[in-house]
Amino acid sequence: MAGGLLLSGAIAALFTTALPVGDPSGGFTDPPPDKIVIKVATVNGSGCPAGTAAVAVSPDNTAFTVTYSNYLAQVGGNADPTAFRKNCQLNLLVHVPQGFTYAVASADYRGFAALQRGATSTEKASYYFQGSSNTASITHPFSGPYNDNWQATDTTDWAQLVWAPCGVQRNFNINTELRVNAGTSTPGSSSFMTMDSTDGDISTIYHLAWKECPK
DSSP: OOEEEEESSOOOOOSSOOOOOOOOOSSOOOOOSSOEEEEEEEEESTTSOTTSEEEEEOTTSSEEEEEESSOEEEESTTOOGGGGEEEEEEEEEEEOOTTEEEEEEEEEEEEEEEEOTTOEEEEEEEEEETTOSOOEEEEEEEESSEEEEEEEEEEOOGGGOOOOOTTOOOOEEEEEEEEEEOTTSOTTOOEEEEOOOSSSOOOEEEEEEEEEOOO
16 A cells, blocks of 8 residues: 555654654644645555555544554464464655654554463564664563453653654654464464454554654
8 A cells, every 4th residue: 555645643753762863942842733744655564455554643633543454363263374473564754844843652552352261462563763773662462361352552751752853754664563372272262363443443543742843
């Protein structure tokens, strides 16, 4: 999937380490009122076949969401042997109004899991700017028996936020992964974990912080 999206918010930065950036002026500011243009450069991965991932931005520019419709990892039953792991990489080209920069303050991941007793699963996410040699990843584990919606939240202290480079265009990458392990569950029994939605109610939410760049 590729193309340009005219949206009212922006994708943001890494949680802990990324490219050095010019220090924005002190203090957080309100989101810019102007619309943001986001070009989806590529969407790749077994968890997001073409046409199954969508991005939307809140009207007030404080968050954006990613919704998946075919993101499911599974073991046992009739599952393919490779289905235990699914991943998705979003590569995004973000244009923000001149004079502003942004960061991801927190991210909420949601889905559904049905894990047999003895089975385990993980949700993992990482974020980085194009050209960065460092990435930050956060993993959330789950254990069976489990049969319910799940949610995992990544947060960053305000002082540790990493901001998008001021005046420099860099693609921003978001990598996510679901993994299910049969563990000691009954052989042949099925366990799965999803991060998808059939009705649009389940989505990943990235909460944004904004600053003005130095003048």
